Ligand SMILES: Nc1nc2c(ncn2[C@@H]2O[C@H](COP(=O)(O)OP(=O)(O)OP(=O)(O)O)[C@@H](O)[C@H]2O)c(=O)[nH]1
């Protein structure tokens with residue numbers, strides 16, 4: 001065969017092959033997606049946007065998340081891709097809220113505390129690098145400082161509590177207080193015979209937000225030793241508080257031991273009569289009382305977890321309230337906890353829409369768990385908790401009552417967890 005015709009046949013075959021490839025691409029568009037993905041193009045998913053008020057994740061976390069997204073995309077059907085939340089880049093100039101973590105602790109709490117810190121950092125703060133303030137009635141030792149600062153991704157501060165915030169006010173009869181402690185010891189009331197526990201409760205009620213290391217901050221998240229965060233927190237909770245206008249956030253609520261607060265409600269009633277101007281319209285009285293304020297039903301937010309706005313504790317209403325209660329003497333003549341004191345204040349002096357239930361923050365403090373009720377949330381947030389141990393729908397929890405008062409729709413799986 002002559003050389004020219006061989007070349008012509010090869011050319012024709014090549015054109016035919018190109019035509020065949022083009023036709024194949026046109027009738028099978030998914031292969032184009034594969035090509036474009038290989039070239040580094042990422043589709044934006046839009047069906048599951050971040051909650052409107054939940055701000056985006058800072059840039060340093062974006063790489064890991066988008067890598068994760070790509071692996072899932074290749075293995076999952078398209079509908080699964082649609083359910084992923086696309087992280088939005090905010091860059092290095094991410095503006096944090098004016099907020100800090102705060103922990104009251106002793107040097108010997110260090111090894112219980114490191115576990116809490118790892119949970120908070122791993123599930124949340126490694127993305128945001130908020131500050132952390134540690135407070136103590138004694139000096140923190142070098143070991144405490146070295147270990148905690150090595151784990152925390154934000155600035156860390158250590159403060160000593162002034163004597164006037166951790167001790168007996170001069171109007172307290174210490175002999176009477178000692179007699180009460182002995183009676184409570186005999187009745188086996190939990191921490192009933194402890195002096196330091198009482199100073200702790202009074203400090204958390206009236207003074208933590210006044211410490212010189214805390215006054216520069218507006219929002220705080222209280223963290224205690226030995227807590228667990230069961231789920232990822234995929235948004236900035238402090239900004240969520242700020243944007244939503246919330247002043248108090250909780251995860252668990254329950255009934256208080258009446259032996260520790262027998263006369264607290266009497267004092268609250270006296271305060272209400274003295275200061276009616278502090279009572280908010282549309283407050284949560286119906287969550288605190290089943291008879292319009294005649295008796296206290298003992299419901300309180302569990303204050304070992306709190307995310308709040310300290311401007312509320314610094315407000316005239318709360319200052320008047322704390323001072324009134326402090327003079328009543330119940331921190332020492334009974335064993336008033338900061339949890340009922342904070343909860344009653346938030347419930348009466350705030351409109352109820354200023355309080356937020358963080359149902360999506362999986363949390364444990366011995367012995368109770370908040371495990372997000374719905375499976376979809378638990379999967380999305382990579383939760384490690386057993387939903388059957390979710391305390392919030394169980395009999396001793398005050399959260400079902402909260403849902404009723406707030407007229408909130410219960411998540412679909414609540415019944416099987418009750
Ligand atoms: N510096 C200091 N911190 C204390 C003292 N007592 C308690 N705390 C801290 O105060 C917070 C509450 O104390 P806890 O002992 O956890 O009280 P609780 O949560 O009611 O009881 P637990 O079930 O034992 O956790 C924790 O952050 C403790 O580390 C104290 O005497 N000094």
Ligand SMILES: [Mg+2]
Pocket residue numbers: 224225304365
């Ligand atoms: Mg505790």
